[in-house]
Amino acid sequence: MNENMNAPGFAARRAATQLVHGVLQRGRPLDEALDDPKSPFAALDQRDRALARAIAGTTLRRLGNLRAVVARYLRKPLDPRGSLESILLTGAAQLLLMDVPDHAAVGVAVDQANADRQARPFAGLVNAVLRNIAREREELSTFIADTSRDVPEWLQARRVKAWGAEGAKAIAEGERNEPPLDITVKTDPAGWAEKFGGRALPTGTVRLVPHGPVMELPGFSDGEWWVQDAAAALPAQLLHAKPGMRIADLCAAPGGKTAQLAAAGADVTAVDRSAPRLRRLTENLKRLGLEAQTIAADAAALHTAPFDAILLDAPCSATGTIRRHPDVAWLKSEKDIASLADLQTRLLDGAVRLLKPGGILVYSTCSLEPEEGENQIEALLTRNPDLERDAVRPEEVPGLESAINDKGELRTLPSHLPNPEPRLAGLDGFFAARLVRR
Numbered sequence: 001m002n003e004n005m006n007a008p009g010f011a012a013r014r015a016a017t018q019l020v021h022g023v024l025q026r027g028r029p030l031d032e033a034l035d036d037p038k039s040p041f042a043a044l045d046q047r048d049r050a051l052a053r054a055i056a057g058t059t060l061r062r063l064g065n066l067r068a069v070v071a072r073y074l075r076k077p078l079d080p081r082g083s084l085e086s087i088l089l090t091g092a093a094q095l096l097l098m099d100v101p102d103h104a105a106v107g108v109a110v111d112q113a114n115a116d117r118q119a120r121p122f123a124g125l126v127n128a129v130l131r132n133i134a135r136e137r138e139e140l141s142t143f144i145a146d147t148s149r150d151v152p153e154w155l156q157a158r159r160v161k162a163w164g165a166e167g168a169k170a171i172a173e174g175e176r177n178e179p180p181l182d183i184t185v186k187t188d189p190a191g192w193a194e195k196f197g198g199r200a201l202p203t204g205t206v207r208l209v210p211h212g213p214v215m216e217l218p219g220f221s222d223g224e225w226w227v228q229d230a231a232a233a234l235p236a237q238l239l240h241a242k243p244g245m246r247i248a249d250l251c252a253a254p255g256g257k258t259a260q261l262a263a264a265g266a267d268v269t270a271v272d273r274s275a276p277r278l279r280r281l282t283e284n285l286k287r288l289g290l291e292a293q294t295i296a297a298d299a300a301a302l303h304t305a306p307f308d309a310i311l312l313d314a315p316c317s318a319t320g321t322i323r324r325h326p327d328v329a330w331l332k333s334e335k336d337i338a339s340l341a342d343l344q345t346r347l348l349d350g351a352v353r354l355l356k357p358g359g360i361l362v363y364s365t366c367s368l369e370p371e372e373g374e375n376q377i378e379a380l381l382t383r384n385p386d387l388e389r390d391a392v393r394p395e396e397v398p399g400l401e402s403a404i405n406d407k408g409e410l411r412t413l414p415s416h417l418p419n420p421e422p423r424l425a426g427l428d429g430f431f432a433a434r435l436v437r438r
Helices: 010-026 030-034 046-061 063-071 084-097 102-115 120-135 137-143 153-175 189-196 256-263 275-288 334-353 374-383
Strands: 181-185 206-208 225-227 246-250 267-272 293-296 307-313 355-365 387-389 410-412 430-437
Touching: 010 030, 010 046, 010 084, 010 102, 030 046, 046 063, 046 084, 063 084, 063 120, 063 137, 084 102, 084 120, 084 137, 102 120, 120 137, 153 334, 181 189, 181 256, 189 206, 225 256, 246 256, 246 334, 256 267, 256 275, 256 307, 267 275, 275 293, 307 334, 334 355, 334 374, 355 374, 374 387, 374 430
Parallel strands: 246 267, 246 307, 267 293, 307 355
Antiparallel strands: 181 206, 181 225, 355 430, 387 430, 410 430
16 A cells, blocks of 8 residues: 555545546536445545545536646646546646645645556656646636636537627636535524524525535524525525415425425425435425425326416526536536427426416526527417416515516526625526416
């Protein structure tokens, strides 16, 4: 065993490298690896977990620029099958984007190479490349300021087409920082914000910079709140749920929106095709002291009595969540958008069949792609002349009035909710439209 494997910081940095390698070479979602009890990450103590997560997240969030930096010091492309690329990328991320001493970033990267059979012959290369990066840090800081490389070329091109060059730049800048911890509380957002040392957003979400495990925060075990991005909390609010109102939450897991509706006193039916995800939803509701009926089924093929209201937060490309889930940009492809749009169309048609005359349908996705948002609603209205938009009103989304488009739909962007403290700014990119069946 390499004696340097026991050096301080080695385990955390190796875990970070393995997390990045899993995303890039195995196509494994980052959250899945973080939740894997058998992974090296799971064996770390709390402090090393935080370091590993920060290194992996920073590397994936700025992956395009980091790859371009590393390529400047190589004569030929790296073999993607081994861990060498991930060792170099995580090392470069620490040198250029994190407050890590040069000797720690370079030394542990070389130790990682020496501890890996495939990378061992290139330990000298790792040392040379990272020392050059450290030496030319000032010049490289200007080079990596270009936001256009932060996501794959196909996604950058789509952003420029949809939002313009300046809009695409603002989105990328909003995604560059680690996200805050957003929570939805049952009552008294201002009081909980004061207790956490955070702030209550105008929309009712409590926002704070996380410190330590979420489960150890006050009120978690008592079921007083749940984690939910500020944008993700908006679609359920647009239903204005009331006691006795019969509402279907389609594609409900992990259950944040179900909890919002149940907390308002509605009679909620949570539908999801994944039975394991529904079990997790039920466990979350139990912690919160809330109840909902659950149905494991394909929401598009569901047959029940009509509902007063339906919330369809449809599966999507999730390109609005890249700040919170930086692996999304590198795991999804442009082809995924078309196939997901087909699924969304099917789900929307199924939702309409379950809606009472006079009933309300809110459709949402955490995607920035028009095919998964605005275009879906246009097509739905063409297919269903008995549906009409019920425009979102500015007073329903205080602080986000500019996110309402000219058709009364909600379109949040990662660049919204500016704040002098970057960790307290921004939110997920979301689309939501409210419809009424005449």
